[in-house]
Amino acid sequence: MDELKQVFVQESGEQLDALEALLLELENRPDDETTLNGIFRAAHTIKGAAGMVEAAAVEAFAHVVENVLDRLRNHEIEVTTELAALMLACTDQLRVLVAAEAGAADKDEAQIAADSARLLERLNAYGPAGQHAAGSPRVVEPDVQRIPSPQAGHNCWHLSVRFGPDVLRQGMDPENFLRFLETVGNIRHLETLADSMPAAEVMDPELCYLGFEIALESAADKQAIEDVFAFVRDECQLAILPPNSKVGDYLELIESLPEDSLRLGEILVRVGALTADELAEGLRAQSGPAAGEMAQEARQIGEILVAQHVVQPELVAAAVAKQTQVSEKKAHDAKLIRVPADKLDHLINLVGELVIAGAATSLLSHSRRDGELIESASLLTRLVEEIRDASLQLRTVQIGETFNRFQRLVRDACKDLGKDVELLISGGETELDKSIVEKIGDPLMHLVRNSLDHGIEAPAVREAAGKNPRGSLSLNAFHDAGNIVIEVTDDGAGLNRDRILAKAIERGLVDAEAHLSDREVYDLIFAPGLSTAEQVTNLSGRGVGMDVVRRNLQALRGTINVDSQPGRGTRLTLRLPLTLAIIDGFLVVSANRSYVIPLDAVVECIERPVAEHDRNYFNLRGQVLPAVCLRESFNLPGERPTRESVVVVQYAGQRAGIVVDRLAGELQAVIKPLGAIFRHLQGIGGSTILGSGEVALILDISALIKISGQAEQRLLARPEQRSA
Amino acid sequence: MNVIRKAFHEDFTIYRVAELKPLLLDTVAEGERIELDLSGVEHMDSAGCQLLMLVKREASVAGKTLAIVAHSPAVQSLIEFYNLAAWFGDPLVVAAQ
Structure with a gap:
């Protein structure tokens, strides 16, 4: 039930989003039928789903909303700005109700109830008098296509359904279930029974008195057919007999149903479940012996008949063909899957570890100078990169x-x-x-x-x-x-x-x-x-x-x-x-410490002559760019090497050079966030673990550029400091 | 013979059946032969169909004739789906494709 509720909360969220979007669209195009139908459908879906998970508050509220929407759809009331605003407010309220159902509402219950009551009152202004009682909407039928029957065989299930009195009030129209049944198989014959309908005076038109006898040609199994009626399973009396059932089973069915046996028998003949002879024989057997032995006798007849009954091989072939059709359809439906976010996070974490482990392997292979190992490690690295990209894509x-x-x-x-x-x-x-x-x-x-x-x-x-x-x-x-x-x-x-x-x-x-x-x-x-x-x-x-x-x-x-x-x-x-987890990095070394520059920011690398060591700018093909020296920025110890390198980086349209001791190539960096105590550290965006096990800091390019810019501004403002 | 012909334009849906029931039964009570024109019924659901079955039955019990003389597409579609066309015994207009 918990899982069901979770799905409900998520799906209603989506439906509410759709509802809201459509309502906004309706304001622009008040006469658009498709939009109106879409709105109605969304509201109805929410209500139906709420009914399924027994979220009574949501269901009741959605029901009233739906009533008004139905009138809107039938052009009994006009789309006005106030109505649209009210509907939007109702959408919000539904959101709150759904959240409350999940125990995640940020209002207390009394307030939610008060809000609901207030909105319901406003909604009632749009509803017809006496419409407060529960009712059933008409659902827009899903497109149903009959699968052509390849054979006029007897491969028919027999379904006997008596809907409970309350199904209509709960918004569940038998028609919808039967139409849905057509997606499972082909309804060969259907008989509608209303025998349980009482005399006119006591008949309540909002109660359901309908029952159906159906011959269904289908390759689906019993469970699949039963599932069609899952929503009303508790509300209806359902009997499913597999194809080519014993006559005795049919006779038992006839007995178990409330209607008159003879009448039912006739119906079964009409449905095609029994032939007239079989029925006559069965009923004769029934009426013969005393009531106590009746069932036993009937079964005996059935068994005899079954013994004579041969299943034709071509029926099996047809069933197999249909099964393939059905599974193809299912494959088409299953293009999307829902995956819990934490499972994806776990996958991404694992991929991150894989990247680190791959880097270690690649490092080892290089230090061993084993050509074959290097080759296999580089193939591995490429695949790991692809896995990384693909798994990150999953989360986008x-x-x-x-x-x-x-x-x-x-x-x-x-x-x-x-x-x-x-x-x-x-x-x-x-x-x-x-x-x-x-x-x-x-x-x-x-x-x-x-x-x-x-x-x-x-x-x-x-x-x-x-x-x-x-x-x-x-x-x-x-x-x-x-x-x-x-x-x-x-x-x-x-x-x-x-x-x-x-x-x-x-x-x-x-x-x-x-x-x-x-x-x-x-x-x-x-x-x-x-x-x-x-x-x-x-x-x-x-x-x-x-x-x-x-x-x-x-x-x-x-x-x-x-x-x-x-x-x-x-x-x-x-x-x-784009992502918080993994970046392509460029590894640089200053004073034997490793730093990672996000590769996306790197434009090019150039060498820096000794003569320019003391300047905080450099010349890039005639363009003057600021230079940020890592040694200076981070107060690193040791002598500066004679040959320094400059990594030209670009960020948000600004270019700058980062002066480092030496370059160490590209790598994939799994970002490990820095702890809270380093929060005020400027210029460092995070850390990563290199293949060697060493920790490298990831540079925050934008912050570095800004810091150097600010230092420059200070110097410009007080030129005397500069000369000093 | 007292022939009553009445046209309905309301939806025969769960929303309306409570109002429709007395209307329909009154109509049945008024005449010997009752002709219902349902060509203006835009929507019909199971509740509406069930109500039609009730009045048809009530009319038969009272020895009267109830005929649906005009069907809207929605009415026709549901009656056909429920395989009740023969039960109602009214001529249905088969749409020319």
């Missing part, structure tokens, strides 16, 4: 889903703020690690909300400024040099440089005399001092929690940059690594 998801969630946010925020903003999404198919996607949601939401709140002006203001009154906010994602870049761009007023600067000076974040570039000023919005709530109003730019956003991103080894043009808009650029 498209970012589009995360982006689409903002449609709702933008819509709601616009309503609240009285703005008109269009959300443009591009690059939704860009893939990145699921763990990153999960963690990027909140920072992104913050940025989007900030843009809506402070970036994009009210329509009137925009019009006065000669802009389209409808603002636009765009989310874009793409891959760049082993990173994923996410851009949040708005065409709002842009950041107000002077006011940010004034505020920063007032807060003592920067020196009043300091000359700051635009970029540095914009970066101030991430300073913790400028991020408390009351500043939002007097600071035209972004304020709330931007420092938190940046901290979150840094925890993911990501960065954020701001670009802004007054009156034209603001662009926030987020850069994130």
Whole structure:
């Protein structure tokens, strides 16, 4: 049951996402039938699933929602903005209810119940009078195709179903089960019985009195047929007789059913389960002896008949052919599998260890100078690399889903703020690690909300400024040099440089005399001092929690940059690594210590003449680039070698050289995060274990470049220090 | 003979059967021959079909004739699926393909 509930929670989550997306679409195209049907189907699926796991609260709520949706679909009520908003609120409430079912709700029960009651009251305004009782919706039928019967044989199962009185009220229409039965086999004959229906006065039209006798031609086994009725198994009386059952079994079935034996017998003949002669003989046997011996006698007749009965070989052949058809269909259905995330994490961990072990083997093979061993080790390494890429790929998801969630946010925020903003999404198919996607949601939401709140002006203001009154906010994602870049761009007023600067000076974040570039000023919005709530109003730019956003991103080894043009808009650029676990690295050595530079950042390597040793810049084919010396940055001991190397790195459009003692080639680095005590260490992104067992530190290129840049700025600001 | 002809446009679904039952039974009570025009019924589910079976039966018990003179595609489809066409005994219009 627990597992079932887990599946329920996950699937309802997906259905709710779909529901929400469709509801938003409905606002744009209120008359679209497909959308309406989709909405209804999603709500119905949630309700059905809730019924299955006995999540009564979800089921009851979804039921009322579905009632209203049904009226909407039948055009009895119109799609209005209020109704759409109400439906969205209901979607949220369903989310809460589902979470509560999983024990993960962040509200207490009383509040949830109160919310439900409030929404139900509003929903009832749209429902017809007296519609509060439970009822059943019509489900849109899945596309059912009859498999043509290859042979008119007697390869028919006989099914006898009497549906329980409450199935209709529980939203389970017998029709759906029978239609579904057609996916298991071919219904050769079906008889509908309503004999148990009482007199008109006492008949309750919402109860089900129906029963069916079905001849089903199918290659499926009994379990598969029984499974069709799994949802109503407790509610219905179901008897399944395999093909070519004994006549006695049929007679027993007739006895066990509530209807009149003679009438049932006739029906069985019509269904084709029995021939008229068999029936006549069987019934004659039954009516002959006393009641006590009746069953025994019947069985005897059945056995005699079976003895004469021969199964035709061609029927077997047909069954085999059908079975292949069915299994092909199943294979098509099984293209997706659900895997628990922790299993994948375990796999990735193992692959990480494999990478390290492979590196050790490769190192050994080189030190032994065994040609064959080297060759086999390099083949192994290549395969391990492929496994690494493939297993990391398993965890990647498209970012589009995360982006689409903002449609709702933008819509709601616009309503609240009285703005008109269009959300443009591009690059939704860009893939990145699921763990990153999960963690990027909140920072992104913050940025989007900030843009809506402070970036994009009210329509009137925009019009006065000669802009389209409808603002636009765009989310874009793409891959760049082993990173994923996410851009949040708005065409709002842009950041107000002077006011940010004034505020920063007032807060003592920067020196009043300091000359700051635009970029540095914009970066101030991430300073913790400028991020408390009351500043939002007097600071035209972004304020709330931007420092938190940046901290979150840094925890993911990501960065954020701001670009802004007054009156034209603001662009926030987020850069994130594709994965958190393994990187391709470039191994360098300084003072006999190993460091790893992410290979994606490396542009080229050059030699550095002794003459340039004391400079903190170097000349790359006429371009002057800053040089960061690892020995200096980390205060490494020992003499500098006569020949140093420079690794030219590029990060976020900036280039710099990292000066090292020597280069040691490429490697795959499994990132081991540094402990909490090293959190404030700048310039180091993590550690890894080399094949030799030695620990190497992974350099954080962006931080290194920044540190060197800051040092340079300090020198520039106080030139006298430089000469000293 | 007192012939009553009545057209229905509501859905014959679980949502409506409670309202429809008295309506249909009243209609049966009114005449000797009852003709139901269901061409405007857009949806019908098992509950609706079951209700039709009830009124058909009630009419027969009372010695009256109940005929469905026009079927909407939804009604026709379900009646055919449940193999009740012969039981209802009404001529169904077979759609020309």
